[in-house]
Amino acid sequence: MLHPHRGVPVTGRKEEAGWDAVQIAPGDHVAVALRDLSGTVRVRCGDEILSVALREPIPLGHKFALSDLSEGDEVLKYGAPIGRLTRPVAAGEHVHIHNLRSQRARAA
Secondary structure: OOOOOOOOOOOHHHOOOOOOOOOOOOOEEEEEEEOOOOOOOEEOOOOOEEEOOOOEOOOOOOOOEEEOOOOOOEEEEOOOOOOOOOEEEEOOEEEEOEEEEEEOOOOO
């Protein structure tokens, strides 16, 4: 079934249509929360809606992993690298300064 206003596939009851987070560019390793989130959330990834079980609450505007990632992995957001993980991160886990070394924060 397609969402009537967004033209993307959805599952579940009609009143549950829409999404809670978005993958900004295809291939991004993270999604961005569109509101404070917890539990299982719906993520818009291109023309699809994926279900992701969050491992912890995610604040509005923060990012979480869409798949399991390893320590040292380069993380993509906006279709570009934003940093490297300082430890392994599981799908649904918060990705932030406690586990990501920013590319922008590096000394020149």
